Amino acid sequence: MRLTPATELEYRCKKLQALMQTADLDAVLIVQNADLYYFTGTVQNGCLYVPAQGQPLYLVRRDQARARMESGLKEVLSFSAPRDIPAIISSYGYPEPKRIGLEFDVLPVVFLERYRKVWPNVVFSDATPLIRQVRMIKSHYEIHLMQDAADQVHKIYERAKEVIKVGMTDIELAAELEYTARKHGHLGLIRMRVFNGEMFFGHTFSGTDSAVPAYTDTPFGGLGASPCFGQGAGHKPIGPNEPIIMDFAGSIDGYLVDQTRIFSIGPLSARLTQGFEDMLKVQELMKEIAVPGISWGEIYDRCHGLAMELGYADSFMGAPSSQVSFIGHGLGIEIDEYPFIAKGFKDQVMEIGMAWAFEPKVVFPGEGAVGIENTFYLSNDGLKQLTRSDDALVIL
Amino acid sequence: MRLTPATELEYRCKKLQALMQTADLDAVLIVQNADLYYFTGTVQNGCLYVPAQGQPLYLVRRDQARARMESGLKEVLSFSAPRDIPAIISSYGYPEPKRIGLEFDVLPVVFLERYRKVWPNVVFSDATPLIRQVRMIKSHYEIHLMQDAADQVHKIYERAKEVIKVGMTDIELAAELEYTARKHGHLGLIRMRVFNGEMFFGHTFSGTDSAVPAYTDTPFGGLGASPCFGQGAGHKPIGPNEPIIMDFAGSIDGYLVDQTRIFSIGPLSARLTQGFEDMLKVQELMKEIAVPGISWGEIYDRCHGLAMELGYADSFMGAPSSQVSFIGHGLGIEIDEYPFIAKGFKDQVMEIGMAWAFEPKVVFPGEGAVGIENTFYLSNDGLKQLTRSDDALVIL
Structure with missing residues (x-):
């Protein structure tokens, strides 16, 4: 068993952020297990908020302790529901996103509906091609x-x-x-x-x-x-x-x-x-x-x-x-x-x-x-x- | 190995159709493997079109022969893409649907986008609660x-x-x-x-x-x-x-x-x-x-x-x-x-x-x-x- 080195995670995140800038995305919100493993080094119940610039925030519902132990990311934070995310982002000093990329090829429709309630003015688009390009x-x-x-x-x-x-x-x-x-x-x-x-x-x-x-x-x-x-x-x-x-x-x-x-x-x-x-x-x-x-x-x-x-x-x-x-x-x-x-x-x-x-x-x-x-x-x-x-x- | 009896499939479909009428749905389009197995008796690459009344249509991309052999449904039809579905429905004498239920809890966003192109005037809603009620x-x-x-x-x-x-x-x-x-x-x-x-x-x-x-x-x-x-x-x-x-x-x-x-x-x-x-x-x-x-x-x-x-x-x-x-x-x-x-x-x-x-x-x-x-x-x-x-x- 190996833990994904922190340097790997940093490099992967930076590659995604470079593609996000080309695609004019303010953030990508990653929720699917395989993508979470790639970008966080572990699979927990939670999501990864990747801003266009700066450290990604790993928001974990369960299990907090394991996320801290297994992930090489600097910022592992607690959250309980998507409605908590805007306040967390804001308290972290990140700007309010206007365009968020999601994994449209795997994300169930009900999740998108939930995110639309959390961010009624955000434009959501498909970040899957970017994620797949990094991972390939x-x-x-x-x-x-x-x-x-x-x-x-x-x-x-x-x-x-x-x-x-x-x-x-x-x-x-x-x-x-x-x-x-x-x-x-x-x-x-x-x-x-x-x-x-x-x-x-x-x-x-x-x-x-x-x-x-x-x-x-x-x-x-x-x-x-x-x-x-x-x-x-x-x-x-x-x-x-x-x-x-x-x-x-x-x-x-x-x-x-x-x-x-x-x-x-x-x-x-x-x-x-x-x-x-x-x-x-x-x-x-x-x-x-x-x-x-x-x-x-x-x-x-x-x-x-x-x-x-x-x-x-x-x-x-x-x-x-x-x-x-x-x-x-x-x-x-x-x-x-x-x-x-x-x-x-x-x-x-x-x-x-x-x-x-x-x-x-x-x-x-x-x-x-x-x-x-x-x-x-x-x-x-x-x-x-x-x-x-x-x-x-x-x-x- | 047992094949699901045709009488089981008929009964399951009728239960869903009764719930669809209460929910005012003209059709439910089932695509997820577990639901397909329940309503068709097999898992093929395709979808099941359940009208509010009448026989369900099992539209199969792959494998046709196995669908016919393993499913007890009367209507197993060939199709190659969602855009073919309206013509198939129409040729079968079914009315054009105005409200279609989908499995929003599992259906990826890209699929909903595809269906919206096929049926630009249809209202889509979540049929998952109905399906789960039948299956329970x-x-x-x-x-x-x-x-x-x-x-x-x-x-x-x-x-x-x-x-x-x-x-x-x-x-x-x-x-x-x-x-x-x-x-x-x-x-x-x-x-x-x-x-x-x-x-x-x-x-x-x-x-x-x-x-x-x-x-x-x-x-x-x-x-x-x-x-x-x-x-x-x-x-x-x-x-x-x-x-x-x-x-x-x-x-x-x-x-x-x-x-x-x-x-x-x-x-x-x-x-x-x-x-x-x-x-x-x-x-x-x-x-x-x-x-x-x-x-x-x-x-x-x-x-x-x-x-x-x-x-x-x-x-x-x-x-x-x-x-x-x-x-x-x-x-x-x-x-x-x-x-x-x-x-x-x-x-x-x-x-x-x-x-x-x-x-x-x-x-x-x-x-x-x-x-x-x-x-x-x-x-x-x-x-x-x-x-x-x-x-x-x-x-x-």
């Missing part, structure tokens, strides 16, 4: 945590090789991997920013079930064990000569990596084997072209183009009618951060400090799915790979 | 699922007796219990409605760590393993003569029960033992007074009053400065449903069909926490208890 550039500290998460997921991968047996069900395998993860410090929680985003460690499934589409915005879906959570592992027994997918998010101190590997008891069909090899080629292309300055959309277009050339129009990134329009996604505290290696996005470019998972995959309904996923980082010295398990198909 | 009365079908979840959590309790050992850490114990849960069909996910609500199976911790407050709106908090998720199990080794808390949510097909039991290796101190016995008395009082017609707030007041008489002003429902103002919470698909056995709530009364967890607990900082939690149901024949593990302290 990882510090060395953050990359170290992700490196540890990659070590954790490698241990789970090694365990998978030991436990996979014919006849065990997907959910039994998932339970073994989750158990291993927890014993290696995984916090359990996978934070996902998108509304209704739900994930439990990742997706572990085999054969035909690996090719079942789901409601999730992911190339693989899975049948799941119930319509109430119809993704991931279900009760299908694992057989020989079928792909067994371990798409697993490692997590250390709230930082995630994403890794997918394919196992099989005995060899796979020629089509699946070829599909897997071809996805490695798509990964190689991304590694070549992901340099600072290339747009997220261009990486997508070129890698998608290669997959089309290789003959995967109907299977790349999902079963027909369920194909997703991305190949990679940024990650850190949440599994769906900037950058999006996705269709469109021609104006956003790769920058040093970005971290993302890249997951070229093919899905053949009625047979199974294969592909690869690793987590990468654009360092001063070029592209680095964080996840480190051997890419190769594991034939058991 | 459980059917026999739902109670059967919760009964199964209670059986599951009992098996995990039995396993706890076998695995608890001096020297194992709280997180190692949690991992064992979670593993057992998964092998007995637990879906992993615990749905919590409140904004920023996060829970991973429940809370497993021991001794002093059980008395550490957290950001969660729960009587127990826990240090956790990192400030990024500072609740539940941490790395504290379990010792003799201290309370070991297993506060665990069972889950079958998306339906939850909540149960807390206390274990100890060797006897507990007189104060903790007395505290535990006294919490059983508070539970007994609730069992006596929870009849149809009593207000939620009166149950709270009387049980809270008994705890005060017994001398727990500084420890009941949390450490000093962290005490919560409820003793029980409704549950079903989410862990925080109606009814709230909480301070206030004098106008809402207990009704047949309600299910709730009741959890009188005391917290002694620096020493530990004790208490009891069971899940109850108000049947036609009076109060029934769903969770069934023996209430007694388990001295190992």
